[in-house]
Amino acid sequence: MRSVLEKIARAEGVDTSFLEEKIRQNRVVVPLNGARKNIERPVAIGEGLTVKVNANIGGSPDITDIVKELKKLRAAVEYGADTVMDLSIGDNWKEVLSAVLENSAVPVGTVPVYAAICRTGSPEELVADDFLDVIRKQGEMGVDFMTIHSGVTRKVIDIYDKKGRTGGIVSRGGKLLYRWMKKNCKENPLYERFDDILDIAREFNITLSLGDGLRPGCIEDASDDPQFAELYELGELTARCRDRKVGVMIEGPGHVPLDKIEENVRKEKEICKGAPFYVLGPLATDVGAGHDHITGAIGGALAAWKGADFLCYLTPAEHLHLPEVEDVYRGVVATKIAAHCADVARGNPRALEADLVMSKARRSLDWSGMEKHAMDPKLVKDAREKYPVKKEKTCTMCGEYCALAD
Ligand code: SF4
Incomplete structure (x- = not known):
C-alpha cells in the first residue's frame, strides 16, 4: 500500500505523509480492492486533493455488448476518467464486469443491487442473502468501490410517502429497495445487514460509497425532507464504517439548482464529518436533455469549488438512452473541465x-x-x-x- 500511496502523492503533488494523515482522519479514501493487481492509475479521493471524475459504463436489459462496453472503458480512461463504474444490469453482468476489471487501468465501482436483481424474476422476491452474496462475489472479483443504498430506511420512506414529490424516486437502486420494503413490509436488508456488509468490505478492502436512493430527480424536489432524512441516516452509517475501519464516501444529488448546491455540500460535510462527497452531476436544470453533460458540468464545477471531491459524469445520452462510445467521450471531457475549473478556483498549484x-x-x-x-x-x-x-x-x-x- 505504501508504494501505491507514494505513486498517488507524486501524481497529486503532495507529500505521502499528507495523504496518510488525511486517510487516517477519514477525509480521503483510496478505492483499491486487495485482489486488484492491474491498476496503473490508483487514485485518492477527498480533502486537499484534485477533484476526481467517474464515468459510468455497462449494459442494460435492452442493450448488452461486451465489446462496446470495453470501447467505452478505453474512451473513458483515455480522456482522463479517474474511475469507472460498471452499472451493467442483465443476465451477463458477471462477464461484463470480469472484462471491465481485467482491462481497467483505473479503480472500478459497481452497484451490487443491480446484479442482485437478476437472481429472481421479480426483484421483490429477493432475500437479504441474495444482496450479501452478490456483494461478496463482486468483492472476490476485485471491485474497488460499491454503491450501497443502506440509507433508504423505513423511516426515510415513510417521510417520502407522507411528503410526496414531483419527480418521485429516480435512483434505480433506491426504487428497487422502496418496492422491496413495501411488498415485504420489512426494513431495508442493506440497512439491517450493514454489519455483514462491513465485514465483507473489510475482508476485500472495498470502499463503500453510501448511495443516495432518495436523491432529488428534479429541481422542484431539491433539498426536500426525504433527501435530507436519508443524508442523516448516511451520517450514522458513516460513523459505523469508521468504527470498523472501512473506507467510506457519500453520494449526493442529483438535480439541484445553483443556489442550493453550496448548502448541499456544506450539509454533507457537516453530517458525515468530512467524508468525501461524490456528486452525481449535479444537474442545475431539468431542461438540458441531449446536452446534460453540460448541465452536469455546470453543477459539478460549482459543487466541487464548494468542496465536493468526486464528480460522476453525465453524458449527452442522460435521460434519453444507453450512452454510446461518443457520449462517454463527451461526458468525460465535459466533467474533466468542470473538475479542472474547481481545481483552479481552489488555487491548486498544478x-x-x-x-x-x-x-x-x-x-x-x-x-x-x-x-x-x-x-x-x-x-x-x-x-x-x-x-x-x-x-x-x-x-x-x-x-x-x-x-x-x-
Ligand atoms: S485572435 Fe488570432 S488566434 Fe485568436 S481567434 Fe483571432 S485569429 Fe484566431
Whole structure:
C-alpha cells in the first residue's frame, strides 16, 4: 500500500505523509480492492486533493455488448476518467464486469443491487442473502468501490410517502429497495445487514460509497425532507464504517439548482464529518436533455469549488438512452473541465500552472503547444486540419486581423 500511496502523492503533488494523515482522519479514501493487481492509475479521493471524475459504463436489459462496453472503458480512461463504474444490469453482468476489471487501468465501482436483481424474476422476491452474496462475489472479483443504498430506511420512506414529490424516486437502486420494503413490509436488508456488509468490505478492502436512493430527480424536489432524512441516516452509517475501519464516501444529488448546491455540500460535510462527497452531476436544470453533460458540468464545477471531491459524469445520452462510445467521450471531457475549473478556483498549484502554460502557448500562437496542453488534444489537432488558414499561425476566426499576431 505504501508504494501505491507514494505513486498517488507524486501524481497529486503532495507529500505521502499528507495523504496518510488525511486517510487516517477519514477525509480521503483510496478505492483499491486487495485482489486488484492491474491498476496503473490508483487514485485518492477527498480533502486537499484534485477533484476526481467517474464515468459510468455497462449494459442494460435492452442493450448488452461486451465489446462496446470495453470501447467505452478505453474512451473513458483515455480522456482522463479517474474511475469507472460498471452499472451493467442483465443476465451477463458477471462477464461484463470480469472484462471491465481485467482491462481497467483505473479503480472500478459497481452497484451490487443491480446484479442482485437478476437472481429472481421479480426483484421483490429477493432475500437479504441474495444482496450479501452478490456483494461478496463482486468483492472476490476485485471491485474497488460499491454503491450501497443502506440509507433508504423505513423511516426515510415513510417521510417520502407522507411528503410526496414531483419527480418521485429516480435512483434505480433506491426504487428497487422502496418496492422491496413495501411488498415485504420489512426494513431495508442493506440497512439491517450493514454489519455483514462491513465485514465483507473489510475482508476485500472495498470502499463503500453510501448511495443516495432518495436523491432529488428534479429541481422542484431539491433539498426536500426525504433527501435530507436519508443524508442523516448516511451520517450514522458513516460513523459505523469508521468504527470498523472501512473506507467510506457519500453520494449526493442529483438535480439541484445553483443556489442550493453550496448548502448541499456544506450539509454533507457537516453530517458525515468530512467524508468525501461524490456528486452525481449535479444537474442545475431539468431542461438540458441531449446536452446534460453540460448541465452536469455546470453543477459539478460549482459543487466541487464548494468542496465536493468526486464528480460522476453525465453524458449527452442522460435521460434519453444507453450512452454510446461518443457520449462517454463527451461526458468525460465535459466533467474533466468542470473538475479542472474547481481545481483552479481552489488555487491548486498544478491546475494554475496548466492554465498558465496554455495561456502562454495561446499568446505566442504556438498551436502544437495548445494541442499538447488542451483537455482534448485531438479535437484541437482536428480543428487545425479541418480549417486551414491563409496566414500562417492565425486561425480562420480573424485571419489576417489576428489580435495575437505581432
Ligand atoms: S485569429 Fe483571432 S481567434 Fe484566431 S488566434 Fe488570432 S485572435 Fe485568436
